[in-house]
Amino acid sequence: MKNLLSPAFLNGSTRLLLIDGKWVPALSGKVFTTCNPANGVALAEVSDGGAEDINIAVAAARRAFESGPWHSMKPFDRQQCLLRLADLIDANFDELALLDTLDMGAPVASIAGKRRRAVALLRYYAGLATALHGQTIDNSQPGNIFSHTVKEPVGVVGAINAWNGPLGMAIWKTAPALAAGCTIVLKPAEQAPLSPLRFGELCLEAGIPPGVVNVVPGGAAAGAALAAHPDVDKVAFTGSTEVGRKIIQASAGNIKRVSLELGGKSPNIVFADADMDLAVPGAAMAVFANTGQVCSAGSRLFVQRSVHDEFVARLGAFAKSLRVGDPTFEDTQLGPLVSQAQLDRVETYLKLGADQGAKLVAGGHRLKSGGLDGGYFVEPTVFAGVRDEMAIATDEIFGPVISVMPFDTVDEAISRGNATSYGLGSGVWTRDLNNAYKVSRGLRAGSVWINCYQAMDAAVPFGGYKTSGYGRESGIEHMEEFLHTKAVWTRVS
Known part of the structure; x- marks a missing residue:
């Protein structure tokens, strides 16, 4: 409507x-x-x-x-x-x-x-x-x-x-x-x-x-x-x-x-024991909200190897289910990017992701059909098989693009999560209190969200580390x- x-x-x-x-x-x-x-x-x-x-x-x-x-x-x-x-x-x-x-x-x-x-x-x-x-x-x-x-x-x-x-x-x-x-x-x-x-x-x-x-x-x-x-x-x-x-x-x-x-290029870390029904949409909307135009978006998604393939499949299905379209419609979930310049930037990174060998799981293209040809619409996009050094994993894209990377241990997740010049937001999804505590203390970021993402309140400070x-x-x-x-x-x- x-x-x-x-x-x-x-x-x-x-x-x-x-x-x-x-x-x-x-x-x-x-x-x-x-x-x-x-x-x-x-x-x-x-x-x-x-x-x-x-x-x-x-x-x-x-x-x-x-x-x-x-x-x-x-x-x-x-x-x-x-x-x-x-x-x-x-x-x-x-x-x-x-x-x-x-x-x-x-x-x-x-x-x-x-x-x-x-x-x-x-x-x-x-x-x-x-x-x-x-x-x-x-x-x-x-x-x-x-x-x-x-x-x-x-x-x-x-x-x-x-x-x-x-x-x-x-x-x-x-x-x-x-x-x-x-x-x-x-x-x-x-x-x-x-x-x-x-x-x-x-x-x-x-x-x-x-x-x-x-x-x-x-x-x-x-x-x-x-x-x-x-x-x-x-x-x-x-x-x-x-x-x-x-x-x-x-x-x-x-x-x-x-x-x-x-800016930010925030790590979002999913452990094998995470509640999948909570973590899949949570990790998706940690990036896709506001069409990815959020400085603290959890766009570097680290998923523990034992559940990586299942999580990627569910994440891709979720991305494909999202309604992209006219933002004045009440059922629209993703609107357009703000400008032609921003669309050009996002499309450049979509091409870079494919050229550098990442596997496209969902999205990856501009939307021009269904009355959207005059706007700056792009599909919510999930890349798997991403390496830490790829441009889509290092650069702030400011668009609806998730880079998924497997990890094995808690220490590895913390180390790779911190391997960025940014330090604005971060997330961790787990039922294990020890893992949650260790990761929250280990990540060099101004905000750590545990089993949620992008929660904000007037009384709770928000800001960054590093650049x-x-x-x-x-x-x-x-x-x-x-x-x-x-x-x-x-x-x-």
Whole structure:
């Protein structure tokens, strides 16, 4: 059944930049077109922000931070803004979900299931807004010198997001920054800017003062300007490791703080004693969810040799059973890739897998029939007989491609699982508590999921090791990313 809801946000007008509480065109006058990846049809024209627009947005955020009403707002009042925003997100979630579906291709059914997470993030950080505190410290200085610490917001935050979760990432970056008392300039990806712009509207409706949340869509030039801006105190970035390195270099000018959630090539390890009925769909959707466009996807699947052949057969059958198609249909399980460029990338790796000798168990091709010829659809793909050095086993593909490799021992699984420059996610499927514990402690990754995959919660930190980045999102640790700790010493007589 097709979802026929038409978002009011798509009213035919050019979507403008949100700067200092006003909707304004890019100074250059340039626009870009964002298209539906399911059919290539244009959705909207969007103002194309550049370095000059970033400068104006950062100045607005600086004023709001230092002298606007946000500067003097008490934690309780910031909390109320976030709670009102949470209510508005909840009330408007169907529209926001459909914008993400139309703009980047995620099935509407899967995005609708993320309502709870979106609202929970805002309410969780609203709670923390009134829970910030320092410490009193009994120091060892002679005389009567009292010492304590206070937590203070870092200042202006530049948030640069990827395209694979537009609304979720906008909330994920914004909520803790606002709870901490910061202001923010959000640069959504040009491939999927619509829901972040609608989110900006709702921020104003929630009573968040002008200049506190600014939304400037644009290309790489806008992101580079934000990362290097001397009046930005912190950059929070989600994207590729390659761009993450550039963010670090750009931050050197004013030694701004940086948190990075980057790429991954995560190991997912299935032991012979695993519950097959749980592990097969779990391992499949650890990659196929969001059409494989997930940084922590468990795309390196290690299966213990004694059950390898049976598991591969069942995994291939599961992949073939998935419904790929128009993401606005409620029964669609996999939508299109986000763009022609991403489709070209995935098809390159499908060819590499076959050329390098991997065995194609399921999928492996672009889908063009059944009304899908105008979109960027690819079959959910399973390769077996994969060697660790193959490109499909080493490179982040960011598509629905699983590489299956056999293993024999626990130590081998840990060693091969860690044989990557990445360290974002990982999984283990077993009924053996000893194996689960040993693997979870042995893997060098920011998250380990045991008999599940990709579970997320507002209170539980998420982030990477190695080239998957540093810093954490979600949890109390995320709040610390937006706070300075100041030590205060007072001599008393």
